[in-house]
Amino acid sequence: MEIQNPEKKSRLLIADDQADVLKALRLLLKPKGYQIETASSVAEIIKTLQTQDIDLVLMDMNYVRGETSGEQGLGLISKIKQIDDSISIIVMTAWSSVELAVEVMRRGAHDFISKPWENERLLSVLHTQLEFGRILRKSRQLEQEIVTLKNETTHTLIAQSPSMKPVLDTIAKVGPSDANVLITGENGSGKGVVAQALHAVSHRKDETLVTVNTASIPEAVFESELFGHVAGAFTDAKSDRLGRFQLADGGTLFMDEIATIPVNLQTKLLRVLENGQFEPIGSSKTCNVNVRILSATNAVLAEEVQKGTFRQDLLYRLNTIHIHVPPLRERSEDIPLLAKHFLEKYIVKYRKTIAGFDGSCLQLLTDYPWPGNVRELEHTVERAVLMAKGPTVCPADLGLADVQSSMMNFESMTLEEIERWAIKKALQQFQGDISKAANALGLSRAALYRRMEKFQIQ
Numbered sequence: 001m002e003i004q005n006p007e008k009k010s011r012l013l014i015a016d017d018q019a020d021v022l023k024a025l026r027l028l029l030k031p032k033g034y035q036i037e038t039a040s041s042v043a044e045i046i047k048t049l050q051t052q053d054i055d056l057v058l059m060d061m062n063y064v065r066g067e068t069s070g071e072q073g074l075g076l077i078s079k080i081k082q083i084d085d086s087i088s089i090i091v092m093t094a095w096s097s098v099e100l101a102v103e104v105m106r107r108g109a110h111d112f113i114s115k116p117w118e119n120e121r122l123l124s125v126l127h128t129q130l131e132f133g134r135i136l137r138k139s140r141q142l143e144q145e146i147v148t149l150k151n152e153t154t155h156t157l158i159a160q161s162p163s164m165k166p167v168l169d170t171i172a173k174v175g176p177s178d179a180n181v182l183i184t185g186e187n188g189s190g191k192g193v194v195a196q197a198l199h200a201v202s203h204r205k206d207e208t209l210v211t212v213n214t215a216s217i218p219e220a221v222f223e224s225e226l227f228g229h230v231a232g233a234f235t236d237a238k239s240d241r242l243g244r245f246q247l248a249d250g251g252t253l254f255m256d257e258i259a260t261i262p263v264n265l266q267t268k269l270l271r272v273l274e275n276g277q278f279e280p281i282g283s284s285k286t287c288n289v290n291v292r293i294l295s296a297t298n299a300v301l302a303e304e305v306q307k308g309t310f311r312q313d314l315l316y317r318l319n320t321i322h323i324h325v326p327p328l329r330e331r332s333e334d335i336p337l338l339a340k341h342f343l344e345k346y347i348v349k350y351r352k353t354i355a356g357f358d359g360s361c362l363q364l365l366t367d368y369p370w371p372g373n374v375r376e377l378e379h380t381v382e383r384a385v386l387m388a389k390g391p392t393v394c395p396a397d398l399g400l401a402d403v404q405s406s407m408m409n410f411e412s413m414t415l416e417e418i419e420r421w422a423i424k425k426a427l428q429q430f431q432g433d434i435s436k437a438a439n440a441l442g443l444s445r446a447a448l449y450r451r452m453e454k455f456q457i458q
Contacts, residue, residue: 009033009034009035010034010035010055010056010130011034011035011036011037011052011053011054011055011056012029012034012035012036012037012054012055012056012057012058012126013037013038013039013045013048013049013052013054013056013057013058013059014026014029014036014037014038014039014058014059015038015039015040015044015045015057015058015059015060016040016059016060016092017040017041017060017062017063017064017065018060019040021060021115022038022040025058026038028119028122028123029123029126032123034126037052037054040063041063042063042072042076045057045059045076045080046079046083049080049083049084049087050083054084054087055087055088055130055133056087056088056089056090056126056129056130056133057080057087057088057089057090058090058092058126059073059076059089059090059091059092060073060091060092060093061073061074061091061092061093061100061104062093070093070100070103070104073091073093073104074103074104074107077089077091077104077107077108077109078107078108080108081107081108085108086133086136086137087133088110088129088130088132088133089108089109089110090109090110090111090112090113090125090126090129091104091109091111091112091113092112092113092114092115092117093114093115094114094115094116100112110129110132111125111128111129113125157190157193157194157196157197158334158337158338158341159331159334160333160334160337161331161332161333161334162333163326163330163331164326164331164334167194167323167324167325167326170321170323171194171197171198171201171323172201174198174321175197175198175200175201175202176201176202176203177202178202178204178292179292179320179321180273180292180293180294180295180317180318180319180320180321181195181198181293181294181295181319181320181321181322181323182258182295182296182297182301182315182318182319182320182321182322182323183195183294183295183296183297183323183324183325184296184297184298184322184323184324184325185296185298185324185325185326185327186298186325186327186373187298187372187373187375187441187442187443188328188372188373188374188375188376188440188441188442189325189326189327189328189373189374190325190373190374191256191296191298191325192211192254192256192296193374194296194323194325195209195211195252195254195256195294195296196209196254198252198294199251199252199254199292199294202252202292204250204251204252204292207250207251207252208247208248208250208251208252209248209251209252209254210244210247210248210251210252210253210254211254211256212225212226212244212253212254212255212256213256213257213444214255214256214257214258214260214261215256215257215260215443215444215446215447216257216444216445219262222261222262222265223265223268223281224237224241224243224281225243225244226243226244226245226265226269227243227245227268227272227278227279227280227281227287228240228241228242228243228245228246228280228281228287229241229243229280229281229282229283230280230281230282230283231282232282233280233281233282233283234281234282237281237282240280241280243280245272245278245287245289245291246287246289248289248291249289249290249291250290250291251291251292252291252292252293252294253291253292253293253294254294254295254296255293255294255295255296256295256296256297257296257297257298257442257444258295258296258297258301258318259297259299259301259304259309259310260444260447261310263308263309263310263311266310266311266314267311269314270311270313270314270317272289272291273293273314273317273318274317276288276289276290276291277289293318295318298442301315301318301319302315327370327373328370328373328374328376328377329369329370332366335362335365335366335370335377336362336365336366338374338377338378339357339361339362339365339377339381340356340357342377342378342381342382343356343357343381343384343385343393346381346382346385346386347385350385350386352385352388353391354385354388354391354392354393355391355392356392356393357392357393358392358393358394358395360394360395361392361393361394361395361398364395364398364400365377365380365398365400368400371418371421371422372422372425372426372440372441375440375442376440379429379440380398380399380400381393383397383398383399383429384397384398384399387399416455419451419455420455420457422441423437423441423448423451423452423455423457424457426440426441427457434448434449
């Protein structure tokens, strides 16, 4: 079996008390492109692992002449795992038995080879275990990136609560793939940040992430925004225009508020999802794009399908994978972390000298129900930074209502009453500025006006 030289040379530590064994293994492995380190005692092995970056240890079980029990090797396996449990371990011994093989695997070794070895099997095992090691290290790296993920839009995915673990696990599993993902959750819960996390851990991360809020696009220009047009296609089309799909070619397209796409355009969108093809308005030339689709909504699409406002076959294409982002009230463990993150962000932005929150602030923030979710928390902290007069943020700076009465009110309120309360609060917070209030609520201006009319809010 011919093993190809690895793209990045792997560093192996060969440990054996017999010099002729070390020499034979070096002669076998060095021509294969591996970097070789050797050790002939337990102390040398530990020192090498503590001072050098080793990918795999190929080790004997006995390091004292005449010893055949393998006890030294068993203890050494445990020590190696303590130093770095991502290092692959292959055990090699002339004193093999079924019991010993079972025990070394139980201790954490990844394979077991008897002496004298077969060259082809040894090379095959080395290659396999090095690949597994690379995959394990990459997986852990992705998990770390997901927990605190920063990207060019300065958003950070901060999540340590149990309710967010399924979200993080799904991002780690499907992020590197090209699977379409539907992200659901309440307004302001962080659906856009999850989309950025999925893109950031994908193989498309160096390509463009194009975001479009479909609720904010007027229906008259919706098709042009998504698919582009050519000059002369309609009255105001004075030049060619690339649509969002062409801009995202090779990368990721994130479509927020997907439930608002007009029914008459859902067929064209479905075609792009199926084969990557579409025609810009006014053109007979078919465009081909390679785009990963991420979409988000706070609506229940199954209900929209029942009402006839959303195509069922389009839903099937969008939700290959479904991620539901829990509301902030269900992930209270994350509130202090998020609050401190936003505090640091706005201290820098507004050049304030604030040491942090005072003792009672974090408890107040944790107890508050946050109907506007993470977005409301961010705006609250931003306001507190601006309003703070002392060296720390105090409860009065937060501008929150009494928590206990607020919670009691929510328990007795209907969904419509909560929605009316959230709209009034947003309008009050932004002094009647419709654009800012709509943005805070995750709505388009038109959608906010419709709700204001529904609830008779002036």
